[in-house]
Amino acid sequence: MNTHHERANVLIEALPYIQRLSGKTIVVKYGGAAMLDDNLKKRFMEDITLLKFVGMNPIVVHGGGPDINGTLSALHIETKFHNGLRVTDEETMKVVQMVLTGRINKDIVAGINACGGKAVGLCGIDGHVISAHKCPPVEGVDLGCVGEIDSVDTKLLNMLTSDEYIPVIAPIGCGEHGESYNINADTVASAVATALKAEKLMFLTDIDGIRRDPEDPSTLIYEISSMDVAGMIADGIVSGGMLPKAKACAKAIREGVNRVHIINGTIPHSIILEIFTDSGIGTMFTK
Numbered sequence: 001m002n003t004h005h006e007r008a009n010v011l012i013e014a015l016p017y018i019q020r021l022s023g024k025t026i027v028v029k030y031g032g033a034a035m036l037d038d039n040l041k042k043r044f045m046e047d048i049t050l051l052k053f054v055g056m057n058p059i060v061v062h063g064g065g066p067d068i069n070g071t072l073s074a075l076h077i078e079t080k081f082h083n084g085l086r087v088t089d090e091e092t093m094k095v096v097q098m099v100l101t102g103r104i105n106k107d108i109v110a111g112i113n114a115c116g117g118k119a120v121g122l123c124g125i126d127g128h129v130i131s132a133h134k135c136p137p138v139e140g141v142d143l144g145c146v147g148e149i150d151s152v153d154t155k156l157l158n159m160l161t162s163d164e165y166i167p168v169i170a171p172i173g174c175g176e177h178g179e180s181y182n183i184n185a186d187t188v189a190s191a192v193a194t195a196l197k198a199e200k201l202m203f204l205t206d207i208d209g210i211r212r213d214p215e216d217p218s219t220l221i222y223e224i225s226s227m228d229v230a231g232m233i234a235d236g237i238v239s240g241g242m243l244p245k246a247k248a249c250a251k252a253i254r255e256g257v258n259r260v261h262i263i264n265g266t267i268p269h270s271i272i273l274e275i276f277t278d279s280g281i282g283t284m285f286t287k
């Protein structure tokens with residue numbers, strides 16, 4: 001991009017998207033490789049800050065699975081997953097809460113603030129935003145402190161977004177007796193977007209979207225109906241960490257979120273590319 005004219009054109013092309021999404025809630029699930037690379041992290045913080053400055057209401061829900069694994073391993077605590085969910089005993093729960101609400105949440109908040117935004121970090125315990133109960137056993141496996149969401153209280157989130165703040169949410173839920181629950185961040189992003197009737201929900205991950213063959217980039221599915229997700233899970237096409245993500249996407253679109261996308265967080269400024277272009281990127285979910 002060389003001339004002033006070309007630069008101005010780029011900004012003008014963004015105008016219809018800014019007009020359409022101004023005042024609208026955009027929930028972004030931040031996770032995977034985009035969270036591990038410093039350069040990508042910086043680009044992510046810039047994108048979120050930009051969305052706020054052009055009048056949208058971005059909300060970040062973050063994960064941190066790899067970071068939790070690293071800390072557990074340093075503490076010689078075994079990591080176990082079942083169906084993409086961490087089997088979370090009491091000891092593991094302490095580490096999960098420490099890593100998510102302590103280190104990761106504050107890193108993201110500080111990063112957005114350094115870009116000129118005003119981020120506020122919280123988890124589902126703060127303001128009792130996410131009420132949860134213990135998840136029943138999955139295929140006979142007791143997942144310990146893994147929670148299922150009962151409700152999302154939108155009051156605090158609306159207070160923040162209607163002002164100059166950007167909420168950054170760690171995926172911890174709160175039980176009725178004050179106990180903490182570990183909830184998959186994709187599930188939290190979906191529930192938050194649904195409760196807020198968000199215009200858009202985007203999942204940043206380490207792959208370009210849902211593929212028919214996870215190993216073959218040419219099999220990327222550009223558009224998928226939420227009705228087809230269960231079949232793809234049953235056929236074993238969607239597995240591992242993509243399981244909660246695909247379920248979360250299908251649920252959000254069925255429950256009224258207008259647009260739901262899985263996009264590749266390893267592409268710098270992937271959020272901007274998705275929002276400010278007609279073709280978008282990644283896998284888009286439809287009803």
Ligand SMILES: Nc1ncnc2c1ncn2[C@@H]1O[C@H](COP(=O)(O)OP(=O)(O)O)[C@@H](O)[C@H]1O
Nearest residue numbers: 031032205206207210211214237238239241242
């Ligand atoms: N059909 C599929 N298409 C794409 N990725 C898939 C599929 N099935 C399983 N996966 C796996 O899911 C991973 C993404 O999930 P995960 O690593 O948990 O992401 P995140 O950390 O962003 O939540 C991909 O890297 C891929 O290995």
Ligand SMILES: CC(=O)N[C@@H](CCC(=O)OP(=O)(O)O)C(=O)O
Nearest residue numbers: 031063064065085086183184185
């Ligand atoms: C129940 C459950 O699995 N919770 C997740 C919460 C973090 C998360 O979801 O992180 P990613 O988005 O990076 O996978 C966990 O303990 O890893």
